[in-house]
Amino acid sequence: xxxxxxxxxILAEALKLFSVNGYDAVTVEQVAxxxxxxxxxxxxxxxxxxxxxxxxxxxxxxxxxxxAKEYEMPEGTSEEMAEAYQDxxxxxxxxxxxxxxxxxxxxxxSSDFRKLLTLEQYRDTEMARLxxxxxxxxxxxxxxxxxxxxxDSDETAWQLALEFxxxxxxxxxxxxxxxxxxxxLAAIDRHIDRFSVYMERFRGGVAKAGKS
Amino acid sequence: xxxxxxxxxILAEALKLFSVNGYDAVTVEQVAxxxxxxxxxxxxxxxxxxxxxxxxxxxxxxxxxxxAKEYEMPEGTSEEMAEAYQDxxxxxxxxxxxxxxxxxxxxxxSSDFRKLLTLEQYRDTEMARLxxxxxxxxxxxxxxxxxxxxxDSDETAWQLALEFxxxxxxxxxxxxxxxxxxxxLAAIDRHIDRFSVYMERFRGGVAKAGKS
DNA sequence: GCCTCCAGCTAATATTTATTAGCTACATTA
DNA sequence: TAATGTAGCTAATAAATATTAGCTGGAGGC
Numbered sequence: 480x481x482x483x484x485x486x487x488x489i490l491a492e493a494l495k496l497f498s499v500n501g502y503d504a505v506t507v508e509q510v511a512x513x514x515x516x517x518x519x520x521x522x523x524x525x526x527x528x529x530x531x532x533x534x535x536x537x538x539x540x541x542x543x544x545x546x547a548k549e550y551e552m553p554e555g556t557s558e559e560m561a562e563a564y565q566d567x568x569x570x571x572x573x574x575x576x577x578x579x580x581x582x583x584x585x586x587x588x589s590s591d592f593r594k595l596l597t598l599e600q601y602r603d604t605e606m607a608r609l610x611x612x613x614x615x616x617x618x619x620x621x622x623x624x625x626x627x628x629x630x631d632s633d634e635t636a637w638q639l640a641l642e643f644x645x646x647x648x649x650x651x652x653x654x655x656x657x658x659x660x661x662x663x664l665a666a667i668d669r670h671i672d673r674f675s676v677y678m679e680r681f682r683g684g685v686a687k688a689g690k691s
Numbered sequence: 692x693x694x695x696x697x698x699x700x701i702l703a704e705a706l707k708l709f710s711v712n713g714y715d716a717v718t719v720e721q722v723a724x725x726x727x728x729x730x731x732x733x734x735x736x737x738x739x740x741x742x743x744x745x746x747x748x749x750x751x752x753x754x755x756x757x758x759a760k761e762y763e764m765p766e767g768t769s770e771e772m773a774e775a776y777q778d779x780x781x782x783x784x785x786x787x788x789x790x791x792x793x794x795x796x797x798x799x800x801s802s803d804f805r806k807l808l809t810l811e812q813y814r815d816t817e818m819a820r821l822x823x824x825x826x827x828x829x830x831x832x833x834x835x836x837x838x839x840x841x842x843d844s845d846e847t848a849w850q851l852a853l854e855f856x857x858x859x860x861x862x863x864x865x866x867x868x869x870x871x872x873x874x875x876l877a878a879i880d881r882h883i884d885r886f887s888v889y890m891e892r893f894r895g896g897v898a899k900a901g902k903s
Numbered sequence: 904g905c906c907t908c909c910a911g912c913t914a915a916t917a918t919t920t921a922t923t924a925g926c927t928a929c930a931t932t933a
Numbered sequence: 934t935a936a937t938g939t940a941g942c943t944a945a946t947a948a949a950t951a952t953t954a955g956c957t958g959g960a961g962g963c
Contacts, residue, residue: 485910485911498813499813499814500715500813500814501713501715501716501810501814502716503712503713503715503716504713504714504715504716504814506949506950506951507950507951507952508949508950508951516910516911516912517911517912517913518950518951518952519911519912519913519914519951519952519953519954520910520911520912522951522952522953523909523910523911524910527951527952528951528952594813597809597810598713598809598810598813600867601710601711601712601806601810601867602711602712602713602716607868610864611864611868614864615861615864615865615868616864616865616868619861619865634881638878638881638882638885641858641861641862641878641882642854642858642882642885644857644861645856645857645858645859645860645861645862646853646854646857646858647857648857648860648861648864649827649831649853649856649857649860649861650853650857652822652823652826652827652828652860653827653828653831655812655813656819656823656827656828666850666853669846669850670850670853670854673850673854677889697940697941718919718920718921719920719921719922720919720920720921728940728941728942729941729942729943730920730921730922731921731922731923731924731941731942731943731944732940732941732942733922734921734922734923735939735940735941736940739921739922740921740922904963905962905963906961906962906963907960907961907962907963908959908960908961908962909957909958909959909960910957910958910959910960911956911957911958911959912955912956912957912958913954913955913956913957914953914954914955914956915952915953915954915955916951916952916953916954917950917951917952917953918949918950918951918952919948919949919950919951920947920948920949920950921946921947921948921949922945922946922947922948923944923945923946923947924943924944924945924946925942925943925944925945926941926942926943926944927939927940927941927942927943928939928940928941928942929938929939929940929941930937930938930939930940931936931937931938931939932935932936932937932938933934933935933936933937
């Protein structure tokens with residue numbers, strides 16, 4: 480069990496280094512040093528440097544599948560979504576959105592993995608795919624599915640999703656440079672307040688309005 | 692003059708490679724191969740690999756200063772801005788915004804530089820600064836300056852800027868994965884149409900309204 | 904208390920890679 | 934045309950770095 484412990488520590492420290500410097504700029508020796516062992520000892524746990532990287536990705540995808548179960552806003556086909564969530568109240572979207580944001584900024588593993596994705600997105604098509612899925616077009620499509628039932632066309636739904644998620648997405652970058660968690664969360668709140676008001680135009684005032 | 696030509700080609704090809712793989716993962720030999728010369732010949736033009744990188748950054752900052760002059764929406768202190776542009780019509784913002792977007796996606800040098808910035812932002816504080824300045828908080832602050840004269844508080848102005856620029860920022864990522872220039876531009880247009888309508892709430896209907 | 908296993912170590916290897924040394928051919932200039 | 938400078942080349946170097954080989958000490962089961 481001490482073995483598995485070190486193996487996990489290697490994974491975590493490697494991710495920490497990869498997320499700042501990128502895969503190539505990190506040496507096996509640096510990873511080893513972060514775990515307070517010597518470089519060759521790494522190979523008692525992983526077959527190669529690449530194997531560490533792949534394990535990180537595998538670990539993330541596993542963690543994500545488990546996490547998906549915890550949130551009641553489920554995955555599924557667009558049709559099922561539109562059917563099941565004809566009228567999701569804005570407050571539910573708010574809670575979900577803030578949880579996602581905290582997940583990708585405060586959860587150590589996920590936060591580092593997000594940065595790693597951005598650093599490797601142009602080299603590795605698999606990383607590009609995950610980058611979209613987790614952080615850009617994925618969330619947009621997800622929101623579009625929700626807005627589809629409230630709007631007159633797919634294009635409108637997609638556009639609404641863009642308006643909704645764009646500011647959130649931008650706040651990841653703002654957060655990375657300021658580390659101001661509460662400021663970012665407050666901005667998300669104000670954003671959703673405004674968006675709620677704006678959305679009333681599109682349906683019969685179901686959304687709970689915020690201030691202003 | 693053949694010399695300066697090769698020097699520029701090295702710069703361009705290096706940037707192209709850096710923007711995909713990141714600085715560390717690119718070898719001098721790769722850069723040389725892209726220019727169809729041998730690696731040691733690089734050193735007739737640049738003192739080191741790092742020197743190429745630094746020259747790219749210097750070149751970008753120089754190009755940017757010249758470019759800033761061409762656009763009449765000027766830089767300056769917030770006070771000057773608010774004074775001079777009490778009522779910028781939305782159409783002017785639209786043109787400027789689309790020009791910026793095309794600049795960072797279609798202009799070969801700028802497009803590659805944008806990717807390079809995202810790849811190096813966590814390692815190099817200077818790159819982090821530029822990344823913010825050019826792509827995230829910079830544009831937000833810029834728009835906030837414009838919206839300040841139309842809103843009741845700085846916080847509101849900043850929030851409006853976030854709502855305005857967030858979707859644009861997200862579209863950079865969407866664009867990177869789809870390469871759909873016209874789709875992205877159409878989305879920007881629809882976004883600004885909506886935003887114009889939305890903004891009418893904040894002032895006496897000065898903004899030109901779009902559809903919907 | 905002995906045996907086995909294995910995580911960690913040191914030493915070695917093979918490859919990659921940035922950079923330098925020194926040569927050559929061509930182009931420009933006097 | 935002779936002289937010169939220089940962009941390119943090949944060959945060499947020195948450092949870094951992923952990975953392997955082989956040893957060791959201690960922990961857990963018998």
